[in-house]
Amino acid sequence: MIKQLTKIGNSQGIILDKAILDLLNIKDGSSFEITTKNGGLFLKPIDIKDVYADISKRHRKSLDKLGR
Numbered sequence: 749m750i751k752q753l754t755k756i757g758n759s760q761g762i763i764l765d766k767a768i769l770d771l772l773n774i775k776d777g778s779s780f781e782i783t784t785k786n787g788g789l790f791l792k793p794i795d796i797k798d799v800y801a802d803i804s805k806r807h808r809k810s811l812d813k814l815g816r
Contacts, residue, residue: 753760781792
């Protein structure tokens, strides 16, 4: 499948077809981790709750100090 960049406001983006989103079970408002690999982009859907849990675990002491 070949896609072209589309102007979206002051940015550019790639529009993903509904069929692809349905196939991957991606919902409106989903968050993604974007990395580069072998000269391309890799999009990985993430659950924001998992991201928060990871940050909370790694920075627990700092977050506790801020909460005082």
